Amino acid sequence: MITTLLNKIKETKAPVCVGLDPMLAYIPDEVKKAAFAEKGENLEGAAEACWRFNEAIIKATVDLIPAVKPQIAMYEQFGIPGLIAYEKTVRFAKELGLIVIADVKRGDIGSTSAAYAEGHLGSITIGEKQFFPFDADMATVNPYLGSDGVKPFLEVCGRCDKGIFVLVKTSNPSSGELQDQLIDGEPLYARVADLTSAWGESLMEGAWSNVGAVVGATYPKMLAELRARMPHTFFLIPGYGAQGGKAEDLAVAFNAQGEGGIVNSSRGIIAAWKQEKYQNFGAEAFADAARQATVDMILDLQRCIRF
Numbered sequence: 001m002i003t004t005l006l007n008k009i010k011e012t013k014a015p016v017c018v019g020l021d022p023m024l025a026y027i028p029d030e031v032k033k034a035a036f037a038e039k040g041e042n043l044e045g046a047a048e049a050c051w052r053f054n055e056a057i058i059k060a061t062v063d064l065i066p067a068v069k070p071q072i073a074m075y076e077q078f079g080i081p082g083l084i085a086y087e088k089t090v091r092f093a094k095e096l097g098l099i100v101i102a103d104v105k106r107g108d109i110g111s112t113s114a115a116y117a118e119g120h121l122g123s124i125t126i127g128e129k130q131f132f133p134f135d136a137d138m139a140t141v142n143p144y145l146g147s148d149g150v151k152p153f154l155e156v157c158g159r160c161d162k163g164i165f166v167l168v169k170t171s172n173p174s175s176g177e178l179q180d181q182l183i184d185g186e187p188l189y190a191r192v193a194d195l196t197s198a199w200g201e202s203l204m205e206g207a208w209s210n211v212g213a214v215v216g217a218t219y220p221k222m223l224a225e226l227r228a229r230m231p232h233t234f235f236l237i238p239g240y241g242a243q244g245g246k247a248e249d250l251a252v253a254f255n256a257q258g259e260g261g262i263v264n265s266s267r268g269i270i271a272a273w274k275q276e277k278y279q280n281f282g283a284e285a286f287a288d289a290a291r292q293a294t295v296d297m298i299l300d301l302q303r304c305i306r307f
């Protein structure tokens with residue numbers, strides 16, 4: 001999977017992932033009104049609004065980008081209808097040729113992680129038939145439970161040509177409360193980085209592993225340190241834009257060929273129509289605003305990263 005992602009990044013010259021985090025506040029009233037008229041002003045209507053919003057954003061950006069990253073929490077908040085909208089979004093993006101990185105942050109005891117891994121990336125056999133429940137291409141994994149929680153994902157990645165991104169150094173302000181704690185003089189995130197590299201050894205494709213790492217754009221020093229420490233680990237880099245991460249700070253994550261990571265922006269793109277910079281588009285052209293914000297992000301990254 002990592003080779004497919006790399007090739008798509010090279011084709012588009014865009015190490016960019018559009019984050020599909022559809023909160024109701026980002027969805028224009030007209031889209032919500034139409035969805036509520038069809039499904040009711042309830043969870044189903046809200047989920048329908050998310051789906052319509054995503055469909056428009058995906059169509060408007062598909063030719064520019066290699067991947068999207070739906071954040072499952074934004075769908076789970078609407079219960080079962082939300083999960084249906086999530087599944088529709090994953091399927092639609094894949095049909096249009098995008099790589100789907102499911103931001104699910106799963107990880108548990110082994111048997112439970114196995115169920116997560118099959119549900120999100122793999123398959124389940126019922127009777128004589130095999131089903132592919134969510135069938136994303138890659139997923140984020142929480143390593144807090146250690147190898148027990150990660151190994152089931154490795155098994156599914158190997159069998160189904162999928163990939164994962166392990167949370168190593170997250171972008172949020174309080175990530176240091178645990179991740180920067182020193183153990184024998186080294187921060188915990190460095191330990192997790194070493195484990196992640198080791199988990200990735202059996203899933204190499206060329207120079208890169210199908211076991212990647214999440215490293216926040218908001219911690220450029222650690223991004224540079226982790227790039228040196230994890231030469232074969234591809235990075236999913238959230239925190240650009242809305243959280244303050246800057247293109248200048250991210251160049252350290254990429255090698256001379258422009259390889260090394262993919263940068264996510266969610267609110268900065270999907271809610272662009274609400275920003276002053278894109279206000280001339282208006283609510284009705286929210287998808288065009290998202291396209292323009294994507295173009296701007298690509299140009300911004302291209303300024304700092306060579307291909």
Ligand SMILES: O=c1ccn([C@@H]2O[C@H](COP(=O)(O)O)[C@@H](O)[C@H]2O)c(=O)[nH]1
Pocket residue numbers: 019021071103169170171172214215216238239240241242243264265266267268
């Ligand atoms: O360290 C992390 C891990 C995941 N995320 C997720 O990425 C997006 C970021 O959204 P923005 O609107 O671009 O800030 C969101 O889904 C987070 O849950 C992260 O931000 N940091």
